[in-house]
Amino acid sequence: MKNKTKRVLVIAYHYPPLAGAGVLKTLRTTRYLLQFGWQPLVLTVQNPEPYHRAANPVPEGVKVYRTWRIPGGNLLARILRRLGLDERWLLLPDQHILWFPGAVIAGLYLIIRRKVDLIYVTGPPYSALMAGAALRRITGKPLVVEVRDPWSFNAGRQGYPSRFHRFLDRRYERWVLRAAALITCIYQITAKGYLELYPWTKDKLKVFYDTVDLQDLPPTYEYYPVFTLTYLGTFYPPFATLDATLKAIKGLLDEGIISPDTFRFNYVGPLDKTFEARVDSFGLTSIVDFSGYKPLREAQLEVFKSQALLLLLEFATINTKLFDYLAGGRMILAVVPEFPELRGLLERYAANYTLVSDLDHQKIAGTLKQWYNDFYQGKLANNAAKVDLFKAELNIEAETRELVKKFDEVCQARLRRIRA
Numbered sequence: 001m002k003n004k005t006k007r008v009l010v011i012a013y014h015y016p017p018l019a020g021a022g023v024l025k026t027l028r029t030t031r032y033l034l035q036f037g038w039q040p041l042v043l044t045v046q047n048p049e050p051y052h053r054a055a056n057p058v059p060e061g062v063k064v065y066r067t068w069r070i071p072g073g074n075l076l077a078r079i080l081r082r083l084g085l086d087e088r089w090l091l092l093p094d095q096h097i098l099w100f101p102g103a104v105i106a107g108l109y110l111i112i113r114r115k116v117d118l119i120y121v122t123g124p125p126y127s128a129l130m131a132g133a134a135l136r137r138i139t140g141k142p143l144v145v146e147v148r149d150p151w152s153f154n155a156g157r158q159g160y161p162s163r164f165h166r167f168l169d170r171r172y173e174r175w176v177l178r179a180a181a182l183i184t185c186i187y188q189i190t191a192k193g194y195l196e197l198y199p200w201t202k203d204k205l206k207v208f209y210d211t212v213d214l215q216d217l218p219p220t221y222e223y224y225p226v227f228t229l230t231y232l233g234t235f236y237p238p239f240a241t242l243d244a245t246l247k248a249i250k251g252l253l254d255e256g257i258i259s260p261d262t263f264r265f266n267y268v269g270p271l272d273k274t275f276e277a278r279v280d281s282f283g284l285t286s287i288v289d290f291s292g293y294k295p296l297r298e299a300q301l302e303v304f305k306s307q308a309l310l311l312l313l314e315f316a317t318i319n320t321k322l323f324d325y326l327a328g329g330r331m332i333l334a335v336v337p338e339f340p341e342l343r344g345l346l347e348r349y350a351a352n353y354t355l356v357s358d359l360d361h362q363k364i365a366g367t368l369k370q371w372y373n374d375f376y377q378g379k380l381a382n383n384a385a386k387v388d389l390f391k392a393e394l395n396i397e398a399e400t401r402e403l404v405k406k407f408d409e410v411c412q413a414r415l416r417r418i419r420a
Helices: 021-036 072-082 096-114 125-141 164-180 188-197 238-253 273-281 297-307 322-329 342-350 361-374 384-391 396-420
Strands: 006-011 038-045 063-065 117-124 143-146 182-185 204-205 227-232 263-268 286-288 306-313 329-334 352-356
Touching: 006 072, 006 096, 006 125, 006 396, 021 038, 021 273, 021 396, 063 096, 063 342, 072 096, 096 238, 096 297, 117 396, 125 143, 125 164, 125 238, 125 263, 125 306, 143 164, 143 396, 182 188, 182 361, 182 396, 188 204, 204 306, 227 322, 227 361, 238 263, 238 306, 263 297, 297 322, 306 322, 329 342, 329 361, 342 352, 342 384, 352 361
Parallel strands: 006 038, 006 117, 038 063, 117 143, 143 182, 182 204, 227 263, 227 306, 263 286, 306 329, 329 352
Antiparallel strands: none
16 A cells, blocks of 8 residues: 655745755755655745845745745844844844744644644744744644754854843743754754753754755766866855965965966855955955856856865854765865864765865965866866765765655654554
8 A cells, every 4th residue: 555645844934936055955855855755845935035046946746835924124134233233132033033923824724724744844044943843832743843053052143132132042942942853953063062052852863964966966067168266155254264265366366376367266156245345355356256146056067167166164064065065076175174074074075175274375375276287287186986975875865765764753753652
């Protein structure tokens, strides 16, 4: 007898047509849920920001429901920032809390009307996680929480407006995590942080990497004819790794080792005034290409066409571009803090890489100079076997297959409790 297809309510603020790294994990996962016996019902925002969009198609078979949010969050956040105030004075845990009422109301309707078996919520935004926890407590449906970035111990979220705001934010976080039957993280370092902060999460934590879908990788491509260093995504404060890299490129340009005709820095991401200002201050406008936001497969193509890829991390964390880079099999220049998980992934899967953890612009320049010379001498070599290993071991289809096994376990555990 054929197994009955179960229904999962996927609560994801970031979903096409929105663009950005936060979209990709959910987009890729929902492609394969139906294949493994789970019908995804995606609940997302109806009136998101008018910018940061890309033409990533919704996967076939995925049902998408869009619900309203109270308007004005972005405007209020900007006003608070101009007054020198943290937006979290009024918008806690984040400005997307104005989507919370609409998400809960629409989610409750879908759970009842569509006979949902399980709730799967991804964040940030952390307010989306709160919507998932609220629905879990209202309906009793099992909840799986995906925390893509740390919440209360996120380095970028420190400096709360007051001790009370910090206390309240931590309470929100605990409330969500206690409601969850399973907590999935996309990196080991995040799971380790939660285990240290909340030891009682030990049996709930599981890691599913935010990795690539092999069907997104280009079957054919042509390299850029000049040496191209590509960076995907956005830049993060305090921009120390970016400044060190720009200083290194500036030095090579001033020494006459590279020129705008032989070296390109290709930025694939949103319009970033901070980046533009830094490029201008270093006198590198002639060497930088602003490619803008691109749909997923076009962004992947940029990786494959390049000779080298730039990974910048201000703190000990990992982001999705690492896996895009590993799939491309190109030289990876990682200007990042040194920590075991990142080093381990690079050692096992990177075709060729250099890691600079001390912001030494001379080391960065030396690496780029070597790769640049090797390219023009026809000696730029990569380890194809490591790329094949990466594709075999870390792809989103395999990750989703394991995820739905956990969905099944969570649902079976709930049935046992009901029958007991």
